Amino acid sequence: MDTLTDISSYLNLLFATAADPGCPYSGDPVPVRTGSQILESILSLPAGAEIELRAPVFEIYGEETEVLLNEVRRKGCRRLIVDGALCDLAEELELDLLPGTPMSAVVDRLVVDPAMEKQIRTAIDHALLVGDSLMSVEIVGKCSKKEIARFRRSFGSKSKGLVYGDITPDFFMFNNPESACRTCGGIGTDKATHPDLLIPDPQRSLHDGCFVREAFSYCPDNWMGHLLYSLTGDYPFDLDTPWRELDDDIRQLILYGAEQRIRMRRPPDARAGNPRWLDRDVVWPGIATRIERLYRRYRQKDVAHSGMEAWLDRVMVDHECHECRGTRLRPTRMKFRVAGVDIHQMGEMHFDELRPFLDTIRLEGKGADAGNQVIREIAKRLDLLLGIGLDYLNFNRASGTLSGGEAQRIKLATELSKLQRRNHVIDLGPGGGRHGGEVVAAGPPEAIAACRASHTGRFLVPLLGGSARRA
Numbered sequence: 001m002d003t004l005t006d007i008s009s010y011l012n013l014l015f016a017t018a019a020d021p022g023c024p025y026s027g028d029p030v031p032v033r034t035g036s037q038i039l040e041s042i043l044s045l046p047a048g049a050e051i052e053l054r055a056p057v058f059e060i061y062g063e064e065t066e067v068l069l070n071e072v073r074r075k076g077c078r079r080l081i082v083d084g085a086l087c088d089l090a091e092e093l094e095l096d097l098l099p100g101t102p103m104s105a106v107v108d109r110l111v112v113d114p115a116m117e118k119q120i121r122t123a124i125d126h127a128l129l130v131g132d133s134l135m136s137v138e139i140v141g142k143c144s145k146k147e148i149a150r151f152r153r154s155f156g157s158k159s160k161g162l163v164y165g166d167i168t169p170d171f172f173m174f175n176n177p178e179s180a181c182r183t184c185g186g187i188g189t190d191k192a193t194h195p196d197l198l199i200p201d202p203q204r205s206l207h208d209g210c211f212v213r214e215a216f217s218y219c220p221d222n223w224m225g226h227l228l229y230s231l232t233g234d235y236p237f238d239l240d241t242p243w244r245e246l247d248d249d250i251r252q253l254i255l256y257g258a259e260q261r262i263r264m265r266r267p268p269d270a271r272a273g274n275p276r277w278l279d280r281d282v283v284w285p286g287i288a289t290r291i292e293r294l295y296r297r298y299r300q301k302d303v304a305h306s307g308m309e310a311w312l313d314r315v316m317v318d319h320e321c322h323e324c325r326g327t328r329l330r331p332t333r334m335k336f337r338v339a340g341v342d343i344h345q346m347g348e349m350h351f352d353e354l355r356p357f358l359d360t361i362r363l364e365g366k367g368a369d370a371g372n373q374v375i376r377e378i379a380k381r382l383d384l385l386l387g388i389g390l391d392y393l394n395f396n397r398a399s400g401t402l403s404g405g406e407a408q409r410i411k412l413a414t415e416l417s418k419l420q421r422r423n424h425v426i427d428l429g430p431g432g433g434r435h436g437g438e439v440v441a442a443g444p445p446e447a448i449a450a451c452r453a454s455h456t457g458r459f460l461v462p463l464l465g466g467s468a469r470r471a
């Protein structure tokens, strides 16, 4: 394993053992509990208490709710609580959700009974699977108010009662499909529409076709035409103003959607349309958002279609992913912090910043010993990379593209790491090829490091720390 992969595995391990997780909704601290500890808490409730195991469900950026509902159905859940209201997933649901609506799947409903220990444990594992390692326990019946209050105090985060299950290093790996950002699939970039491509002629108005025809053209008779016209009733603009003269926030609204529902009205110039559309409060999705959804659906089908590609290329460009902001991981991962820093921020630090930062970390609690050991391993390897002049690199860049020279130096660092662990080393030199061939130094790594004539020894000194001195 090369030194960089080594360190990034240790970073994942550090976050799995010693990071403080925050609630995805409020940022409150969320406790981490093993499956057995969760079981123990549940069994501390009086026998006969009725409980529900719930798992939070997070929307996927720019994705239609139906995709998410199907995912929850596939994981074997029949009921979903949306903004406090219970929905039956066995029925066809038309959920028109505003961004950020809290949702949780009801994974199981159980009666607390020590004889049911096995079933409860299985249900806990299932809940953690549905909730991407997060879950909560809701007491729904046969329990005194006092008991409910005691349970809430002892279990889960303050506002949402959430706990994290066991966290393993792959929780922080973007090449693990379960951890990769669901919008970009762990690439960090995504295709997004670009306003300049969507609106090539900003002198024109919406009525006059300012959008390229492929993206949108206003027609008062169809659903989108009704919807856009209705938007002008709730927001201060009209369809005849040239695009360039619209306020910035109105342009954002037209492109990316409204935060409030709008009342559907019939445009005065409509000659057709469905009366059932009218007087409903509906969500305006935004023209750019609609195209981006279409693109995702197309990509999920995984069949190449050259006409579609050409069409999308006309209005879309590569863009930093909106969901993960280039971190490649699901947003819940960024709520885990070590010394106030998330794993992406740590990966952005240049090696010469990261090294002193490691020395400032003071871990507390049960993961502290293991975490400190991991920090020492990372520090040792960073010293090595700094010793060969790679101070300006950082992990996020290093895991992408490296120049030939950089790659070679990392290879050297890896070889040196191996040498450091050997009992006996023979250094042939003094140079390479025909300049070598003589035994320059032989003995344990410390002896090689101590030999002034050995080039290899010079690189071994920082690795061996205090135990090596150059003679």
Ligand SMILES: [Zn+2]
Pocket: 181, 182, 183, 184, 185, 186, 187, 188, 189, 321, 322, 323, 324, 325, 326, 328, 329
């Ligand atoms: Zn992403």
